[in-house]
Amino acid sequence: MKTSVNGDVKSSLGTCRSVTVTSISEIGWHDTDIILPDIEAAGGPGADQWEASWHADNAAGSASLIEVGSLDGRKHRFLLDCGWHEGYMRSRFAAAGVDGMLELSIYGLYGGLHIAPFGPLTPQQEEAIVDLQRFGFLRIVPNHCTGLPAVRKMIELGYPVLRGSGQVGSVPPLMAGHGDRVVFGS
Numbered sequence: 001m002k003t004s005v006n007g008d009v010k011s012s013l014g015t016c017r018s019v020t021v022t023s024i025s026e027i028g029w030h031d032t033d034i035i036l037p038d039i040e041a042a043g044g045p046g047a048d049q050w051e052a053s054w055h056a057d058n059a060a061g062s063a064s065l066i067e068v069g070s071l072d073g074r075k076h077r078f079l080l081d082c083g084w085h086e087g088y089m090r091s092r093f094a095a096a097g098v099d100g101m102l103e104l105s106i107y108g109l110y111g112g113l114h115i116a117p118f119g120p121l122t123p124q125q126e127e128a129i130v131d132l133q134r135f136g137f138l139r140i141v142p143n144h145c146t147g148l149p150a151v152r153k154m155i156e157l158g159y160p161v162l163r164g165s166g167q168v169g170s171v172p173p174l175m176a177g178h179g180d181r182v183v184f185g186s
Helices: 032-041 086-096 123-135 148-156
Strands: 016-029 059-070 075-080 108-111 139-142
Touching (some): 016 086, 139 148
16 A cells, blocks of 8 residues: 555555546537527526526436456446436447446446436436336446436436435435445455
């Protein structure tokens, strides 16, 4: 173990052959001329994003694939974020070859899942939440961009949702927030 200049103890994660980061998508919306009036109509940048109306068909998404190659040749994959617009993200996952990975066994799900970040669930969003069961996640850790209605539905369905602490101004404690720590595996 090593100690940093500020006294934090650092430990090694081990040795790896490589770390590859692939940007699958990095755009939040398709047309700025649509999103800016949506923000303005909601009261500007300080508006409550949970109450704001917006054009969902203008949404895109942000996702990255991190692949860690171990010395023995195994590859561990981590998909970060999963976008906002299902159709757009499906096309990006297919173009990047990630769509097949999503059909494999996946241990857990973490992040702002962007299912219902701005309001009540639509029938399509409810269907998407129900469909999550096919992956058999051992842990689901949603944060604020998942949307409270979506998190409540996951809990109602008995999914293994890891709740947050609600500390340091994170609200509500139904989802991970500031200072919460998540461990996948042992």
